[in-house]
Amino acid sequence: MAQPKASSRDVRHNPPRNRGEAALLGANVRIRGRISGDTDLTILGNVEGDIAVRGDLSIGDGAHVESEVIEAHGVSISGEVTSNVTATGPVRIGSTARVRGNLKGSEISIEDGAQFAGRIEADFELPAALSGKSR
Amino acid sequence: MASTVIGANLTIEGEVIADEDVVVQGTIRGKLSAKDGVVVESGAVIEADVTGGSMSVAGQITGNITSSDRVELQSGARVIGNVKASRITIADGAHFKGNVDMD
Numbered sequence: 207m208a209q210p211k212a213s214s215r216d217v218r219h220n221p222p223r224n225r226g227e228a229a230l231l232g233a234n235v236r237i238r239g240r241i242s243g244d245t246d247l248t249i250l251g252n253v254e255g256d257i258a259v260r261g262d263l264s265i266g267d268g269a270h271v272e273s274e275v276i277e278a279h280g281v282s283i284s285g286e287v288t289s290n291v292t293a294t295g296p297v298r299i300g301s302t303a304r305v306r307g308n309l310k311g312s313e314i315s316i317e318d319g320a321q322f323a324g325r326i327e328a329d330f331e332l333p334a335a336l337s338g339k340s341r
Numbered sequence: 342m343a344s345t346v347i348g349a350n351l352t353i354e355g356e357v358i359a360d361e362d363v364v365v366q367g368t369i370r371g372k373l374s375a376k377d378g379v380v381v382e383s384g385a386v387i388e389a390d391v392t393g394g395s396m397s398v399a400g401q402i403t404g405n406i407t408s409s410d411r412v413e414l415q416s417g418a419r420v421i422g423n424v425k426a427s428r429i430t431i432a433d434g435a436h437f438k439g440n441v442d443m444d
């Protein structure tokens with residue numbers, strides 16, 4: 207029988223969880239304050255305040271997040287975000303997203319249709335022709 | 342409809358306002374106000390005033406509880422604060438310190 211293949215992400219980043227249920231902030235929830243933890247987090251509602259999670263953060267379509275800093279492993283955004291984002295993993299800006307702020311992550315992807323205003327900081331090798339300071 | 346779940350390893354410091362059911366397994370400091378049901382599971386820690394509809398508490402609450410419906414303090418619950426609700430049950434094994442107002 208073929209074993210289901212574990213994705214590399216699971217192997218690299220799989221914090222032990224006490225319970226099966228991950229955190230979900232529903233569409234009809236408003237939070238004003240700081241959110242922190244070492245789980246994955248899905249936001250479908252309104253959040254005003256900083257977010258720091260060790261797991262993956264998903265901000266769904268229709269969600270609205272306003273803060274200074276969002277810290278997480280992987281970040282996936284389909285909603286409206288006004289904040290700087292610092293990810294230790296990849297950052298994905300979906301087609302329905304509207305993002306204002308600076309992004310930092312191992313990889314950054316922005317889908318067609320997304321609105322984005324800000325700076326992107328991702329570590330990657332520039333081609334030799336572009337890596338020189340002035341030439 | 343999927344209800345909101347504040348997971349076991351999540352901490353919220355601030356105000357949570359929900360127009361839907363809320364399940365708390367983690368920590369909330371500040372304020373929690375829900376329109377509908379609130380379930381505070383064993384292991385959850387709430388240091389906040391809690392308002393909502395029907396409430397079931399098996400975790401720890403330090404703060405006043407106001408419910409438009411009923412409050413159930415289950416075995417293992419630890420509540421320090423006043424409870425205002427039209428109906429209340431306190432199970433054998435629940436810790437409770439505070440006043441009850443059933444008006």
